[in-house]
Amino acid sequence: MDHYYHRNHLPRFGEIGEGGKELADAFFAYYNKVFEDGALSAREKALIALAVAHALQCPYCIDAHTTSALEHGSDLEQMTEAVHVACALRGGASLVHGIQMADQAKRLSM
């Protein structure tokens, strides 16, 4: 194993059950339930998942949820807007700390 990330780990995700079947089964049942139509549509949930995948910068999640978003009927424009939401949140999360910086800078400065 000469890399930390392997493409085939995604289709092999289910093998996590080898070290603990009960928790894996519970997790995957929960996971699949989360993405069913509910108060939000399956398509809306797939777009949220896509945005979160980019916030987490998880290549497996990006791979899986890009396919899922397409299958659930989103197009590239809608998916790109979802990624911008993640980007805006990540950027905003950095930028809003600038107020802390400014307050402290002002306190320390004459």
Next chain:
Amino acid sequence: MTVATDFIALDTLAPAANGPRATSSMAWRGTPLVEPREQFRVLNAAETRGGPTGTGHFDSDLAASGWPALRPETLEVVQLNLGKLCNMTCRHCHVDAGPDRTEENMDQATAEACLDLIIRTRPRVVDLTGGAPELNPHFEYLIEECVARGIHVMDRCNLTILLARRFTHLPQWFAERGVEVVCSLPHYRQLKTDAQRGTGAYRKSLLALTRLNEAGYGFGDPRRVLTLVTNPVGAYLSGRQSSLEREWKAALLSNHSVRFDRLLTLNNIPMSRFLEWLLETGQVTSYLDRLLAAFNPATIAGLMCRSTLSVSWDGYLYDCDFNQQLDMVMDLNGRNAHVGDFDLQAWRQHTIRTGRHCYGCTAGAGSSCGGAIS
């Protein structure tokens, strides 16, 4: 028979026209992949280990799922493919249809033989497809004859043809006869629609849908049913039919004031122009893997080949329109079955012909001309 295309030429083929053309036909380009045996060579060469048996052999996976032989159930649908002529050239077309396919179109003698078969077998539905079936000169005659006998008729319509000269009367004409209009629309927004069907296809499709709404289609009237059909625009599977239908209805209504009655989701079958695209983009194996990973035995009982008789422009019989385009003529008593000598009893007992392309119909929720299966 050869069909005149001057009216198409004016509308979509002239160099200055921006008609919906996403590609050109493989027949026009003379690519080797136009031959079914070349398509099977490509598809069967892909190494895949998914599915119940891990062999990538469709009949073995059927057998492992409790279906040692695939046989018909009840004949419900007679699907007539009136020809390969079409005003559009969509990238995924399994018929390799296009404006250049003027020669392979049903003649009157074959149309009469089809009517004889329909009258003898009394299917629940007569399903007209192509190409653009409206371009066949016997299209309206076939509909009149079926409707007069109380048989439900479906027209598989590409939408844009309804805007071409000579066909603008069709929405009202269909409405007066209770014809169900089954329209191809890959997505409720422009980007994917134009990518699959050609620039301008989305705008024209929405205009045609508006005309159908004006004729009373899409408002829940069982005599004016407007059905939309979506194929994925790429190498992925169709989403959940009921979920997509809700979203499409809301989006088309709020964005365009367009209504429709139901949405059917289809998978892309790895053949013809879609296979060509998979081959060019190096995705034949990964797409087959995706289909096999999603192999769903619950779809087998409802496969359309168990209830459909598919007839080609020249009157030969097939288990489905995909087999038809792959030259897999139905095997009835060891001879090539033709519309003139169809025997319902023999049909009930015959074995349906299959190949690797069939994994497209058993993936996920399944796929058929009637949409998702399970």
